[in-house]
Amino acid sequence: MSIAKSSLVAISRLSWKLRVSNKILKKSRMENNLKKDNNNIDAANLKVLEDLSGDWWDPNSEVICLHSINPVRISLIRDELINTGRIKAADRNKPDVLKGFHILDVGCGAGVLAEPLARMGAKITAIDPSEVLIKVAKEHLGNEPLDIEYMVQYIEEHSINNPEKYDVVIASEVIEHVPDQRALLDELSKCVKPNGSIFITTPNRTLISWFGMLIAEHILGILAKGAHDWYHFIRPSEVEKILNEKNCKTVAVRGIWYTPFFNIYNIIRYAGMHYGLHAIKQENKKNK
Numbered sequence: 001m002s003i004a005k006s007s008l009v010a011i012s013r014l015s016w017k018l019r020v021s022n023k024i025l026k027k028s029r030m031e032n033n034l035k036k037d038n039n040n041i042d043a044a045n046l047k048v049l050e051d052l053s054g055d056w057w058d059p060n061s062e063v064i065c066l067h068s069i070n071p072v073r074i075s076l077i078r079d080e081l082i083n084t085g086r087i088k089a090a091d092r093n094k095p096d097v098l099k100g101f102h103i104l105d106v107g108c109g110a111g112v113l114a115e116p117l118a119r120m121g122a123k124i125t126a127i128d129p130s131e132v133l134i135k136v137a138k139e140h141l142g143n144e145p146l147d148i149e150y151m152v153q154y155i156e157e158h159s160i161n162n163p164e165k166y167d168v169v170i171a172s173e174v175i176e177h178v179p180d181q182r183a184l185l186d187e188l189s190k191c192v193k194p195n196g197s198i199f200i201t202t203p204n205r206t207l208i209s210w211f212g213m214l215i216a217e218h219i220l221g222i223l224a225k226g227a228h229d230w231y232h233f234i235r236p237s238e239v240e241k242i243l244n245e246k247n248c249k250t251v252a253v254r255g256i257w258y259t260p261f262f263n264i265y266n267i268i269r270y271a272g273m274h275y276g277l278h279a280i281k282q283e284n285k286k287n288k
């Protein structure tokens with residue numbers, strides 16, 4: 001068989017697989033494969049994350065990716081705030097570049113992102129439904145004088161008492177773990193101020209990310225088995241559509257790429273593996 005012909009066969013097989021996986025996806029979404037309790041938590045998924053609690057601050061453990069992705073997600077947040085004019089470009093490398101920003105870190109886990117953001121001058125309110133993980137976060141923070149308030153709290157409770165309070169609301173590597181993703185996005189949009197920013201980072205739902213997850217879990221061992229369900233990954237266009245209904249306009253979707261062996265993340269144009277999305281709450285309309 002010629003190279004051209006065999007390439008065509010391979011491509012048609014791949015697209016057939018994608019169509020099948022999308023059919024399975026629709027079915028599994030109808031069956032709600034992440035089991036939601038009253039607080040939009042999937043208890044089994046949370047248990048996998050809690051079982052790793054001793055490892056969260058070990059950069060060589062199965063949560064290595066959360067540490068390796070930190071430089072990229074932090075620079076993405078800072079650069080997007082520069083793009084909106086809320087940080088001066090000349091201040092980009094200032095050690096306290098986030099001074100004056102009150103940030104809500106939703107699903108903060110053990111504080112792997114909250115701590116460096118606080119070191120850059122931000123005031124952080126960090127919430128997570130897991131008592132176990134908040135305990136790890138508090139212990140790791142110890143007596144370091146950072147402006148972080150950790151709370152065991154559901155976003156649904158938090159949004160009632162803190163409407164339109166935050167300059168920035170972040171859910172980083174969280175939405176793929178939440179059964180009702182629409183409800184999560186709704187709550188995030190309630191907490192952010194008008195003109196404030198929402199940042200989501202999460203894996204995309206593509207054939208590439210399916211392969212990526214398989215390799216990361218089963219070959220490289222850099223993702224905890226059972227912590228992710230590919231069928232529950234969400235595409236940037238889906239996040240954008242839901243946020244738009246909540247009067248939050250997506251202003252950027254940046255691709256995030258992981259290179260194994262070098263254990264490094266980079267920001268690239270292609271968003272098919274992983275992405276960071278930035279939306280801004282508009283001033284003129286009320287939240288739906």
Ligand SMILES: C[S@@+](CC[C@H](N)C(=O)[O-])C[C@H]1O[C@@H](n2cnc3c(N)ncnc32)[C@H](O)[C@@H]1O
Nearest residue numbers: 040066107108109112113130172173174177178
């Ligand atoms: C992979 S961890 C990410 C932790 C942290 N954001 C980071 O990147 O270092 C996912 C976190 O989502 C939290 N989570 C799960 N369901 C949630 C929900 N409904 N609302 C908020 N957080 C949730 C889990 O407790 C867990 O800490």
